Amino acid sequence: MKRFLLLCLFVVGLAVALTSFKGLAARGTYDSIVLDFREDIPQEQVERRLSAIAQEYDLSPRLNSEFSAADNVYIVRGDRALLQKLKKELAKSTEFVEPNYTYGIPPLAEPAETESTGDTPTASVPRSQFAPDDPMYAKQWNLRDINVEGAWSETKGKGVTVAVIDTGVSSVPDLKNTEFVEGYDFVNDRAVATDDNGHGTHVAGTVAQSTNNNYGVAGVAYEAKIMPLKVLSASGSGQISDIAEAIKFAADNGADVINMSLGGGGESALMKEAIEYAHNKGVVIIAAAGNSGQNAAGYPARYARVIGVSATNATGDKTPYSNYGAGVDIAAPGGDTRNGPAGGILQNTIDRRSGNGIFAPLQGTSMASPHVAGVAALVKGVGVEDPNEVTEVLLQSAREVSDDPNNHYGAGHLDAASAVQLAMKGKLSWNHFFRWLRDNGYFNLKFWFDGGVVALLPKVLMVLGSYLLAWLLRTYLPLGSWNLATGLIFGSSGLFVLRGLYIFDLPQWPLRVAGSSLPELGTAVQGSSALNPIFASVLIPAILVVLLLGSQWKWFAIGTSLGVASCLAVSAFFNPALVWLGGGIVASLFLLVNAALCFGLAALSAKPEGA
């Protein structure tokens, strides 16, 4: 048992070493140059040379340290261009002129959490790699509340059209990069549907404000297109007949999602029919629950085919103005400005009086509804077309509120990341696969050139296979986990490019070991291509799982198990050779059985208890 433990420690230690090894191909950076003058030339000549280059290139050469005088080693500040010039100029009087590379701890693969030093209330909010560069994004608590960054890794709503049935939409500066499709102004009966109130522009901003444009604020589905449909006048009211026509217009002109941040009146057969019409054409329809603080949402939110949205504040509670009860299907941030503007939903819109662009913090179920419309666009963006399915995804992925006797929240709090994740289930996403390859360095050209010596095809199949196996278990696996990815690579292929490196005077076995996957480790020192059946089996993955299941390294163990499964399965077909057992059908069977066991082991240990 002691030996087993030692073996495990060895394997874990090796894995840590391998995964933190950045490769020998890394290029350093430099901002200074080392000049090593020959020691057989007189000191005066060295000094003459130094003062000559000091004058010519405006440099101040200094000894590298007090110990450098004897060796004539000097440092000057400079770049590649200066290096080339100095190499030519000092060729005769120096032993070498070379870059003074900077060495340091390599940056973490995962972007570090940065804490902004500003005095915004969100100073300590962690920023993911999908955090946009919009300067006022830090004030958009509402976008963090719905976990939108987690969805942006998959889609930003490209190819989806959202109809905003409202007061019109004006082209404010922070909608400059947002795509528009033709809409209509049903109030003034004209094709151009500009905003004369400020409401519709704000709502459109929540859906698709230009994002990552280094200006203003962000929007939920910022690559989606906006179809502006004006049905409300400057005073903010409109007629059901216009709204019903606008719904039909949207359905007939390619809208995928309709947002209606409006309400009032009673049930209307005309409107109901228009909603049925759009629904049958595949349009997802979302509306604000209304702002009278009453039990029961108003129309149109209350129609069966419409997703009614109640409004929450920055702490996730229902706002006092929001309707609740019948007709509320889901809750989203609507804001509460009673304690100041920071509690509102901030978007770029127009000032009603002057018509100028402003950033306004508004509150209302009007503001909550476009969050859901934006996420519906994201769900459609990953390929869910049927409006019933989109609704199902939105409601199922919402963060349920357990104690909600009066239906303040419907299915719960809107969650963009979970919605998109749920929408992607059952869809093999090339987007995700390519990102996974890139994140793990497989798109690096050096990787392929350096890997030339190694038999590439089986290695590539092992890597792809490990990903596919992980994908099969995606319900239970954190596919973005660094530990999991490390395990997958360690189990399936190792840092196999290292095997192709040849370094003069160095023994080759350490590189072979570092470049080997777990199943290959048993024979890596000898350099044999046959596999050792102890290493090329379920044994070590099983030990790793047992030891690491309760720790944060759990996903590494599971990843390793999946990686080994892939490696063994590929080896069973490409090169079934085992020491002691020989080749042929016996080896293939052994490898396949163990591959299946490894997959089973990973599947069992990945599932949460009771699942």
Add this chain to the structure above:
Amino acid sequence: MTVKGTVEYREIGTGAWVLVGENGTTYELGASAPDALLKSGLTVEVEGNVDENAMTLAAIGPVLEVKTFKEV
């Protein structure tokens, strides 16, 4: 119909004027409301009709189209 109540401005969406009626209903004042009526705290008696076909961005209550009003 006649509604007695207090005029208030509500910060909902881009803002809306309402009449908090003594009958327990809050009415949104429609586009026809004269400027003289739109003063927060004004107690008034309004003669008008509820527009069943109107929808608004404030969605805060039935839309009351005002014909006449008097301060009380």
